[in-house]
Amino acid sequence: MRIIRVFTVISLLGLLMVPVFEANPGGNGDSTRDFACGGACHADPDLSAPSSAQIVLVTDRNETFVGGPLTVTATITGMELSDSRLVGVFLTVATFGADDSPDHAGWVIASDPNGGTSNYIERYVLDANRGVEVSWALSAPMDESSHTFHIGVHHGGDGIARLASTEASGGIDIEVGPIPENFPQVDTSWQPPTMRGLGEETMIEAILLNVTNARLEWRISGSLQTNVIGATKEGNVWNATLPAALGPVIIEYRWLLSNEDHDTTTAWMTLSAEDISSIDVNPARILMIALAMSTAGLLIGIQRRLAISLVDSEISEYPERDSKGGNL
Numbered sequence: 001m002r003i004i005r006v007f008t009v010i011s012l013l014g015l016l017m018v019p020v021f022e023a024n025p026g027g028n029g030d031s032t033r034d035f036a037c038g039g040a041c042h043a044d045p046d047l048s049a050p051s052s053a054q055i056v057l058v059t060d061r062n063e064t065f066v067g068g069p070l071t072v073t074a075t076i077t078g079m080e081l082s083d084s085r086l087v088g089v090f091l092t093v094a095t096f097g098a099d100d101s102p103d104h105a106g107w108v109i110a111s112d113p114n115g116g117t118s119n120y121i122e123r124y125v126l127d128a129n130r131g132v133e134v135s136w137a138l139s140a141p142m143d144e145s146s147h148t149f150h151i152g153v154h155h156g157g158d159g160i161a162r163l164a165s166t167e168a169s170g171g172i173d174i175e176v177g178p179i180p181e182n183f184p185q186v187d188t189s190w191q192p193p194t195m196r197g198l199g200e201e202t203m204i205e206a207i208l209l210n211v212t213n214a215r216l217e218w219r220i221s222g223s224l225q226t227n228v229i230g231a232t233k234e235g236n237v238w239n240a241t242l243p244a245a246l247g248p249v250i251i252e253y254r255w256l257l258s259n260e261d262h263d264t265t266t267a268w269m270t271l272s273a274e275d276i277s278s279i280d281v282n283p284a285r286i287l288m289i290a291l292a293m294s295t296a297g298l299l300i301g302i303q304r305r306l307a308i309s310l311v312d313s314e315i316s317e318y319p320e321r322d323s324k325g326g327n328l
Contacts, residue, residue, distance in 0.1 A: 076132050080162055088154040092149070092152060094148055102138060105145075203241045216228070
């Protein structure tokens, strides 16, 4: 009896201590980081081997305005790959070193390639020849200034940590100027959605300034085919609805804005769909506990029945006798 109780308690503790394994949509280390993090989070730049990675860096415009949009896209191919096939990509400003993440220069990352707001993201690369393409949507600093964007890559290969960057090519220069008069734009308070659940339509709402016509353009990440949805205005707010995602896919979307003087677009935003691993696991834990308790109760009941049967059989086999040796 005591052994069964101990076994039941150990089983319950084991179920409660089992970790819940969830896939992280943002990878295993997406964060705001400097390229040269001193080897604390990646290989030390001074000890890393050369890389064969080829990096192509482009932007959707050569200049923007104070608080205006910018999309930065990098295509990385030809890199060596470790057994994990994981590649880390940094978006930085100025030269590589301390405080080189865009936020230190006043840029705001509205959306990263994985649906977050980090300047460092991780992607799995199955084929180095096909490589990986990643894009960031940013809002410019609130002062007129000049900036140079760079891409840094951390990856493995042949058991050696490797680094690649656009430092030798000079990166790409962006000028931040004044806001043109009567220029269509999104209100600075807008926070674009970057995550959603599977099977859910997503309404994109924003306050648009100096806009007479607005549409929402979207595409599946990595695809050249785009779709355009008309937006409707309710008061000062414009909205358009993106179709539901039936799988854990990433789509990109942006506003197409116009008035009598200007036509423009916002930066591409990233919207990720949560997969099944991100559901609430508490009901599953409760179910496991309930099953464990039911099983324990069944085992205890069986043990008691066996004990009673054993006692009855002993009584039948060895009936009690009186003090004179006779049967009662």
